[in-house]
Amino acid sequence: MKKSYTSSLRLTDFRLWEKLKEKRHLYSFDIELTARCPFNCRHCYINLPPGDKKALKKELSAEEITNIAREAVRRGALWCLLTGGEPLLRRDFSEIYMKLKKMGLLVSVFTNAALITDRHIELFKKYPPRDIEVTVYGATKKTFEKVTRVPGSFEAFQKGLNLLLENNIKVRLKAMALKSNYKELPQIAEFCRKATKDYFRFDPFLHLRFDRDPEKNTDIKQERLSPEEIARLELSDPERFDSLKKECGRLVSEDFEKITHHYLFSCGAGVSSFTLGFDGNFRLCSSLYHPDFMYDLRKGTFKEAWERFVPSVRSLTSDKKAFLENCRTCPIINLCLWCPAHSFLEQSVLDEPVEYFCRTAHERYSRLKSLDKS
16 A cells, blocks of 8 residues: 655654654553444444454453553553443453553543443442443344344343442443434433433544444444534534634634644644554554554563654644645634544545545535624
8 A cells, every 4th residue: 555645854864753742642541342242233343253263362361461550650641531442341451440540640531331340330430430331322222232233232221321320339421422322312412411411412523434344434434424414413503603703713713724744633632532453453543543653561661662653643744735735724624524644444544635625525514604694
């Protein structure tokens, strides 16, 4: 595969490291404890079967995770997110969680709630998480299990969520907006807002598989809402719409049209956070799965990853016209799902526009603009 990105400096000549280090400070990090999950969701970009031996063999041990987290804390990290796959599949989840808490970290957990037991409740009551975020795939058994493709998953989810709520564990709920549950989204939103009054969000943006599985990527594309459906959905939700209107000045900016640099990464990837993959690969963000931009911490050091690897990636530039004249200077880029990481997952290159993302961004902008005039 021919690479379209370029860098004008060799690693040994990269003199901006010290300057970049002054502007970068580590605040948070994500840990993918596993890629395995008891659900087989139609839209998921990472899930592997619970008994996948290859994935299990690659997983970092509790000791390895603890050592890496300790390095992050030494550099100032205050918060970490435990995610997956399904993090509660790990038999040593409680051990890992307690060690992170005892480091003084604020710990959040993303879970489908299906594996929550009384032992987890006891753990969370003794060592309260910053929050636990649970995804709701449907308001009915039929829709929920159409998404998860696992019989009995709806009852398991209900049981786990009820355990959390009954014991006053702080829970946040979200929904993935899919073709499979689109008609049920109003009921899902109503259910979520009744269960947890302080927080609810939905996410209509689906990106492709990390393992590039063609069959599963087909499933994801089939579950994507059209740009028109996404815009209509956002405008129909009062909280989402109000938030978009308030943030419109930040999301849409003509200043982007004045950008003259050729850097690939203008986002916050690797500036104040990082992602630790279940297999020990350090990534600048959760979505950046390009093989050249993952650093194996089992073969190197955290110091090398943070101080030298991250700046070397962020120094990369592109000379591709399609990127420089479109995404790089697009005033509505913040209404788009486009970024180098997602570009790679969609089309195996880092610096090309993605038609679906572009159409979605323009549809969102068009709706906001028309309402702003009315």
